[in-house]
Amino acid sequence: MKQLFCLLLLLSQAPLFLQAQSNYKPGYVINSKNDTLKGFVDYREWLKNPREINFKQTQAAATPQKFTVANANGFAITNAEYYDKFTVNISTSTVELAQLSHSPDTAYTTDTVFLQNLVNGKNVSLYAWTDNLKSSYYIFNKQTHTIEYLRQYLYFDEESRSVTGINGYISQLLRLAYQYLPGDTKIITRIQKANYAESDLTSAVIALNGGKATQQTVNSNSGVRFFAGAGLRYSKLQFNSSAGQAGPFSNGIHDNAISPVIAAGMDLLINKYTEKLLFRLEITGAVNSYHFSEASATNITTNALDVKVYHLSAVPQIMYNFYSTDKLKAFIDLGVAMNFYKYNNYNYTTTYHYSTITSVTAQNKYPDLQGFEFSIPVKAGVQINKRMEVYGAYWLPSSLSKYLYFSADQSAFQAGVNYIFR
Structure with missing residues (x-):
């Protein structure tokens, strides 16, 4: 994927940044x-x-x-x-x-x-x-x-x-x-x-030393900090089906949604004095609304779906500051998201057009969308003056369905700002 190629290119250039940092x-x-x-x-x-x-x-x-x-x-x-x-x-x-x-x-x-x-x-x-x-x-x-x-x-x-x-x-x-x-x-x-x-x-x-010695090296260089932030998420839900197999929509049909996203969490710093490597646990929340409508080749039928996805994620991740100074840090981040989904009371409708007669059938909660799934977000960004974090992220596609012959895959781009509490 283009996004992964860019990330790998960024990683390959990291040694150049390392030489300059202090x-x-x-x-x-x-x-x-x-x-x-x-x-x-x-x-x-x-x-x-x-x-x-x-x-x-x-x-x-x-x-x-x-x-x-x-x-x-x-x-x-x-x-x-x-x-x-x-x-x-x-x-x-x-x-x-x-x-x-x-x-x-x-x-x-x-x-x-x-x-x-x-x-x-x-x-x-x-x-x-x-x-x-x-x-x-x-x-x-x-x-x-x-x-x-x-x-x-x-x-x-x-x-x-x-x-x-x-x-x-x-x-x-x-x-x-x-x-x-x-x-x-x-x-x-x-x-x-x-x-x-x-x-x-x-x-x-x-x-x-009689129990009164000065321990010169601190017992632990590790530390904990907290953050909260907000951003925008550009999500895509796409239906993919196997060749010759029927699904609710044609292969590749998709819809996009833009929604606000909120985030909060904590960081475990391996070394609080350098903050080069840290483990992050992040909680994010967003709501995405998708609308699908597809007419048949003869325009006799039209299939439609309006679904709202309430998306809550717990994302343990590893963050590495490949460029690190006192006022500016540049980082890459890789996580594994545990996604929890809730949906509105959606219906999959098929509208039949016979001359002047129109009839509609509805299938409630079809397709059946699952309530939990893993996905992988990758992220890159900068930290400014120890307080402000600006980032961009890409969530690799993960399926919201478990059907054998078709899938509903959701992916997303995200940009946001976090404030770090110290």
Whole structure:
């Protein structure tokens, strides 16, 4: 379809937009002289630890400064993520089941990198490093000013035919518990039960600080927002029939309807600081009125149908902002609509013309139109100044009937404006 081709063309051009976008948020950089430069950091949804960042001391600055481990000791996005520079051993073993070695792989490389600060405590701090292989965790001892890799090595045990782990991190954390919290049996139990996961390690390290540590990285970057809006929908109801098969109307007969549409819903933001990817649940409502009238080839009969369709939809969808700045975002959206239909007390009428005599027969609720059906809407648009959303959408055809030899397919174009509540 032409509409789908346009959408695919838009998707193919997305990388060009991605190169130009920025997302500056309040933060700071600690330069190589340990001076703190306050300003704005270009915040991305980093799936692995960044090697470099762009920084502006003012939003209006034309050219950003680039910082790496060569000229910065750390940086932060205020109230979101914090990074410090360390030279550490980075494990090169994999955790992918298909690639596991058959014995513990303790190989590592040494590198100077930005580690993400998960917990900042008076006794110990927890850091994370994520690369293409896995996420690794590090513990910084405030007393000795040393940082060490929390060791875990997974391998495939041929004898037991199962994945086996060497959990060195447990003994490392227990050693710190004996150092800072001697005699505390609760922390011992907590550490022994801890999995090699951010949530468990964060909980254990906060406990190692007496429960008073500052968790530098927020517990969750996710967020919720709500919206409401209105628009216009241009709908088409078309009858299609199999070759040689009779239906209420000829193959391809259709009618169009223009109706207002209202919408409201909520968005679940994967990262509320970047708003790049989100899940949306939208409720829409519209009323479409269709009129069909078709005369036979000899003009002896005329078939007619007037039907009003009350259309309520619940549409879970995925929205992706392929271009994203603080004031302007451009998005594409794909959903699966659960459509609920109600109809007026419609009749399918056949008018017979015999010379000067006219007779009319009516079939109530024919054709039988169903009350529920799925459809797929695709959408594209822009968000302006964080509040206003302007979009266009296309609803792919879905059938309102379940007859074997003919169908009544409804499709629609829609344009609208939403207001986002923050």
